[in-house]
Amino acid sequence: EDQVTQSPEALRLQEGESSSLNCSYTVSGLRGLFWYRQDPGKGPEFLFTLYSAGEEKEKERLKATLTKKESFLHITAPKPEDSATYLCAVQVDTGNQFYFGTGTSLTVIP
Amino acid sequence: GAGVSQSPRYKVAKRGQDVALRCDPISGHVSLFWYQQALGQGPEFLTYFQNEAQLDKSGLPSDRFFAERPEGSVSTLKIQRTQQEDSAVYLCASSQRAVREKTGETQYFGPGTRLLVL
Numbered sequence: 001e002d003q004v005t006q007s008p009e010a011l012r013l014q015e016g017e018s019s020s021l022n023c024s025y026t027v028s029g030l031r032g033l034f035w036y037r038q039d040p041g042k043g044p045e046f047l048f049t050l051y052s053a054g055e056e057k058e059k060e061r062l063k064a065t066l067t068k069k070e071s072f073l074h075i076t077a078p079k080p081e082d083s084a085t086y087l088c089a090v091q092v093d094t095g096n097q098f099y100f101g102t103g104t105s106l107t108v109i110p
Numbered sequence: 111g112a113g114v115s116q117s118p119r120y121k122v123a124k125r126g127q128d129v130a131l132r133c134d135p136i137s138g139h140v141s142l143f144w145y146q147q148a149l150g151q152g153p154e155f156l157t158y159f160q161n162e163a164q165l166d167k168s169g170l171p172s173d174r175f176f177a178e179r180p181e182g183s184v185s186t187l188k189i190q191r192t193q194q195e196d197s198a199v200y201l202c203a204s205s206q207r208a209v210r211e212k213t214g215e216t217q218y219f220g221p222g223t224r225l226l227v228l
Binding site: 004006032034036041042043044045046049087089091095096097098099100101102103 | 114143145150151152153154155158165166168169201203209215216217218219220221222224
């Protein structure tokens with residue numbers, strides 16, 4: 001069964017304290033892995049797409065990496081405005097569905 | 111348009127009432143998805159359209175849920191005889207190409223409709 005698990009569920013960081021969010025997946029065949037940011041009361045906002053193991057992408061303080069079993073979202077020197085829920089989703093080879101994890105709620109304290 | 115829009119943003123319904131939720135995707139986008147997001151959870155797939163064709167409705171939780179996209183642009187998700195367990199945020203997303211045409215096609219989400227059934 002295709003499954004996506006994110007950890008931790010919640011993370012509190014001091015401003016400037018770097019950390020990583022994890023997304024592990026068990027799917028029959030991966031077509032793409034996506035990271036989204038979701039602010040309260042809003043829809044998910046696209047961050048990155050990763051297609052194959054070893055791939056990395058960066059945007060400002062965020063860097064996403066992908067292996068055959070998991071993806072990490074590294075946050076370097078976070079700021080309070082980085083506070084949000086970060087969602088991971090996978091698209092599989094078969095079917096039309098995208099499977100989302102439950103998200104990591106990140107709070108960055110000034 | 112500039113992005114995906116949804117209306118209404120908030121809807122309060124009495125149990126048993128029918129509701130209709132609208133999604134305006136990004137202009138020209140072939141694929142359209144509906145998701146249901148419960149509080150504290152990730153979005154869960156409901157249904158997928160490629161243009162006007164509903165290719166996948168495997169995520170619709172019951173036959174009270176119905177979606178359409180008659181002209182391949184605007185889509186409506188209808189819920190008949192609403193129940194309290196239908197309370198959730200309903201998200202619409204669109205992507206430029208059909209799901210099977212390209213590896214990992216990015217979806218762009220609307221702000222969602224928050225449905226509360228009393």
